[in-house]
Amino acid sequence: MGRSPCCDENGLKKGPWTQDEDDKLIDHIQKHGHGSWRALPKQAGLNRCGKSCRLRWTNYLRPDIKRGSFTAEEEETIINLHSLLGNKWSSIASNLPRRTDNEIKNYWNTHLRKKLLQMGIDPVTHRPRTDHLNVLAALPQLIAAANFKSLLNLNQNVQLDATTLAKAQILHNIIQVLSTNNNNNPSSWPLAMQTSDNLFGQSSYLENQNLFGQSQNLSHILENSHDEDFIVKNQTIDHPLDSFSSPMQMDVQDDHYSLPLLVSGSPEESKQSQIKIKNKDIVHDQHHHRDTSNPSSTNSTFTQDHHRPWCDTTIDDETSDSYWKDIIEQTCSEPWRFPE
Template identity: 50%
Template sequence: MGRSPCCDESGLKKGPWTPEEDQKLTDYIHSNGHGSWRALPKLAGLNRCGKSCRLRWTNYLRPDIKRGKFSEEEEQIIINLHQVLGNKWSAIATHLPGRTDNEIKNFWNTHLRKKLLQMGIDPVTHRPRTDHLNLLANLPQLLAATNFISNPMNNNPWDNNPLSLQTDATQMAKFQLLQNILQVLGTNPSPPAVPMEALNLIGSQPFPNNQQIYEYLRGVNSVNLSQNIPTSTFPNLDNFHLPNDLHDHIVQPNINGNSKTHVENIHDNNVGNYNQFVSGFQTEHSLPALVSDLPDFSTVKKMENKYNPSIDMSTNPSSTSTTFEAWGDLMDDEAVGDSYNWRDIIE
């Protein structure tokens, strides 16, 4: 309580600071320290309120302020910290020596926020955006987003850091997208019209590569993937190569629910592309129902919540009712692909 009246006082100058004012303020603080900000203007010979002086000093004149463009590392740190801390600009600023909260806030609002939007990432939730109805029209953005986040250059620099959860979650999202499309194709008597381009695009993307996905694969066990996936629907499956590490590390669930065993020599079994992978997988394994949220996001959420209790676990932004609803809301029209317009292709 007790809001400062200083800025309401009349007769005090407002607006941009002149070099002379800057010099007065700097000289005074160098000689005396700032002491009481309220008393400072009079002592320093400035016709400003103390608040204005404090802001000018902390955001601009302070000698330890780093000026100039933010580095890529700084960008990534801000993104990672924002995911955990939200708009706690001062808290974020403590991790970026020489940067002020105001500077970081401005940088976020003018650069990073837009950048994430264009990548198909919600800058508030740091998840793939879910505010759009056209799933397939947004595949490029989703995949761009997941690849962006999966890129080691864009990962946070801290191992074992909660901030890396974003990467896992998004890779899960990517996998789930693919899986749900396959499921729709496989379980519907009349598969929906999925544009060839969409499947080509999926097939051209690197398969997600993450331990959490492997864990997910171990855990799925509800609806059997239909045996009659029309493989002719996948014109570009040859491009859908599994990465070597997936071959090497994937763990298949034991159909009896007992101990799990590593699949040895998947390469030798010719499960080298997604077509073969699915063929082998569908005989013994199952997929979750067409739904709703991304199963392992809840795990991620819990882990996030561990570090940020303010996150409301009761609301799940992903909980829409169908695959295409859930995944269809990925982006709005602000997000435009870098090199082509996917809508045009689809249409």
């Protein structure tokens, strides 16, 4: 079956639409409706194929289209629906009044997908990534988990592999530098990072014995977080990044240790709230009861990525060790912004 593309017809114009073409299309549809898209171009005096006209109308000229930035609610809706529907853009669009599937698709590919990746969430499965990038992206959660376990005085005999340790060391340096450079002067970071001789020794969070003293594998911490010992009700724990930010607490309720609910604002809102860490940012996701045997596989959606200095960097699916170099470089080139 199938058919040849309608635009293969001789002499039909392709590419960006002119104002004159737009006017003709709008005028024709307002007067006669679109009827048969194939017949429309000739009737409207357009040297375009019907498909091109339909696309132009449905994605751009239609009067009921809402354009501009996506609201936080819209973002949340898209992410939630995408976790349920996958790349069913038309279905997702049907739940977002006045937004087109094309716009949602573009927004996903250019903003939301990256945002999820930066949070260590696989944008396809909507679950935490399991590759080494996840260790970085989910660092706050991982470290919090480690601290949490330490608080509970658990003893674990788990090997920490050298690679993970090395990466954690780099991250520790980064965070330590951030914590000691409250003047927002990124130019001082590289030197500070190079001269940091305080590896694992005095950190307020990395001196955690379970994490480094007893060589607790980071991922294993989460994998084992369903242990009964790991379940605490109605407690809050200090976030390990407290040393350079306002206290962040994890709400631990209902026998769940929850990863952050993922809700994100529009680009404008994200800028305003970037790097802002507040207690409310991490909440128990009561709407997504995940498998408690694997807390890392939360089905929660995204909230804010501003608790990472590398939040604006792009992390592709393809990974390599050079990534870590890039992380350091990017971290040092991007100013850390503190809560206002």
